[in-house]
Amino acid sequence: MATLVVAEHNNTSLSEATSKTVSAAKALGTDIDILVAGQGASAASEAAAQIDGVRAVITVEHDLLARQMPEAMEATIMALMDGYDTVMAADTTTHKAYMPRVAAKLDTQQISSVTGIDGDVFERPIYAGNALAYVKSTGGKKVVTVRTTAFPLSGDGGSAASESKSVEIGDTGSTFVSEELTKSDRPELTGAKIVISGGRGMGSGENFALIDTIADKLGAAVGASRAAVDAGYVPNDYQVGQTGKAVAPQLYIAVGISGAIQHLAGMKDSKVIAAINKDEEAPIFQVADYGLVADLFKALPELDAELAKIGY
Amino acid sequence: MKVLVPVKRVLDYNVKARVKPDQTGVDLSNVKMSMNPFDEIAVEEAVRMQEAGTATETIAVSVGPAKAQETIRTALAMGMDRGVHITTDEDLEPLAVAKILKAVAEAEGAELVLMGKQAIDNDYGATGGMFAALMDWPIGQYANTLAPGEGTIEVKREIDGGLQTVTLKLPAVVTTDLRLNEPRYASLPNIMKAKRKPIEAKTPEDLGVDTTPRLTIVKVTEPKTREAGVIVETVAELVDKLKNEAGVI
Structure with a gap:
């Protein structure tokens, strides 16, 4: 089976969080594909294909994915999950907003903000980091968000295959209105x-x-x-x-x-x-x-x- | 609209969690427990909506042991109308809680579910999203400002890059972030009044919900502790240490 890593990007560029999530996924020892869900996201997809250790980059484009709205992300990932036993994403606000939706649809418990992986055991901080819980799945598919600061970059020089898929997304009940992003030339x-x-x-x-x-x-x-x-x-x-x-x-x-x-x-x-x-x-x-x-x-x-x- | 607010009884945010010596979890005996702070913000928002005339009825629901009733009473003392207590002594996973909330929301005909973005004990941050998916409702996570409209609600969300505004068609789920409001303290007369407000008690079995866990806890440990370092006397000394001892600038 394989792991689907969901890319963190803004269509025009890929965040380092993606490479760090791939590095977390490597610990599972399965094939790794990256999903770039966006709109006009070819630059992000090209960057994703260069990450070391990736089998394929799957690009799904749709108006409702331009800002990766949670309802649309759920529909997109659910359409792909037959081929994967794990879906993994960074614990940024983008992914934290929809990953629980995917977990509920798969009837599984999300494993949130993972800081370490050893075989089938996931380490995650609880109680504001005053305790560390080590958990494992009792079966079924796994939905995992990772704290990217706990994982190194995966390196580049990869040459993943690229494919585009289209996904049907119905009425989601959610409409994007506006965004006020903090502008800064400083590092993230x-x-x-x-x-x-x-x-x-x-x-x-x-x-x-x-x-x-x-x-x-x-x-x-x-x-x-x-x-x-x-x-x-x-x-x-x-x-x-x-x-x-x-x-x-x-x-x-x-x-x-x-x-x-x-x-x-x-x-x-x-x-x-x-x-x-x-x-x-x-x-x-x-x-x-x-x-x-x-x-x-x-x-x-x-x-x-x-x-x-x-x-x- | 009818507003449902799930509230969770957790270790008080000012109390440092202690891991049990047998590594099975965190010791919750004889420690102060309170309502999850994010849920308090959700309760406050529901009460404000009722005061503004946009919420017609506000219901607090808690899934937990007998003492979770105190948490519901706190919500009622802040101004909510009535409570539903789903009693269980098990520490349920967010998936099971989301399934229970689905049964309650359907039975109550809730149109808006306002809930904390995460519980500060297990830090999963999953219940809101899971519940929304089970209902096939849209979700506005990390709300900074809410503006109810006609059959819709506008949510200004706190995201990693700044703020994002979305409009959700009702029924919908909204999870609260810290800047949404400042929860009130319940007044003594309201605390007394809350004692007479109704709380309906049920079990997960009554609702026909399967609460089987999907994860096994292998162990719970104390994290590595950081040792306190040195106190430097001057800024010049600090810069020298950072450059020549730590090598980080």
Whole structure:
């Protein structure tokens, strides 16, 4: 049998999350096909065919797939599932929105946000990462979402076969109206090598300029705690945590973040954590490799100057 | 419209989960339990819809042990009309819960099901999507703002890249995200009033739902803990450590 990996893409480009999902799928030891479901998505399909370890790239195009609406994705994947015993996708909001639909239609339990695969046993964090559950399927097809920060890129140099399929999609009851996407030239949060995040201590959205300056110097992505997003300092897509994005960069710099359980769940797998907080009792210092007890409004300009001294 | 809100009793979000020594799960004895925070947001939204005149009746449903009744009472104290309690001592998978919710939604003739995007205990984030598929209803996941219309509901969704707005034909499912609203605290008079609101109790068997699990839990372990590192005195020292000791800049 085989595994169907669903591509993360925006039609014109393929996200690295796809390659990382393929690398997770390799652990199952079956053939791997990639589904590119979109509209005008040939560029994404071509990129997918170059991922190492892929047998075929199946492209399905439809108006309702342009933004991968959940109801249309369910219909598309269900039309293909006869040939597969597992369907796997990244645990981004696109895939989390429809994968449970597929699981219900297959009468199986979705295995969500997997961080490791060993034979037929899947590792997944529960309780905001305060426990790890090891689960296996009792039979039937498997529906799996993976936390891509836990898997490496699959490499390129692949030469997968390409095929196009058409799928009939009826009235879904859902209509796309509009999108307001955050525009940024910085790296994507979940794939960045360095992430610098601000918390409630930033005090305002304007003050995030202090973080932006340093992020631009370091080529870092900018994140935030739930408190900073709830306070309206930055948009929702900045949120790192149990219910936001999970990141695992080489360096995570937490500024003015106290370190609530739900924030730690999204960043504690970072290789190195640095924290700047004026409260020496802040829980963030219990997970930080390097802690600086300081007023961030003094420390950030100093950090900017120190980085300039070493060539940034 | 008739609005159904599933509510789950979970380990309180401020309490750190402890794994049982025999690695069968998380220890839930003698710890504070509360309503799943995302479900609280769903309850608040349903009550606001009722106050605005768009919801005609609001029903809270919980699937869980006897004490899940307290969670339903909390929803009633926040302002919902009545409760349905599906009693079970098993820790059901989202698939089984979705099947139970289907039976309840059909029996009640619900037109909108508002529910949390995930439960903060098992973190599956699957029940809403599963339930929507079983009903063949459209879904608006991760709602930031809701605007009910004539036979439709507009949902502004929080997605990884920003915000997306969709219009769903009713009946539909909406899952809540953190920015949808700020749930109210129940007032004492409302807590007293909630004690007299009806809660109907049933079992999964009464509904004819098969709750057989599809996954086996091999074990549950503590994650690797991170050791606290060092406190540096100056920004210059921090930059030096990051560059020369950790080698990450």
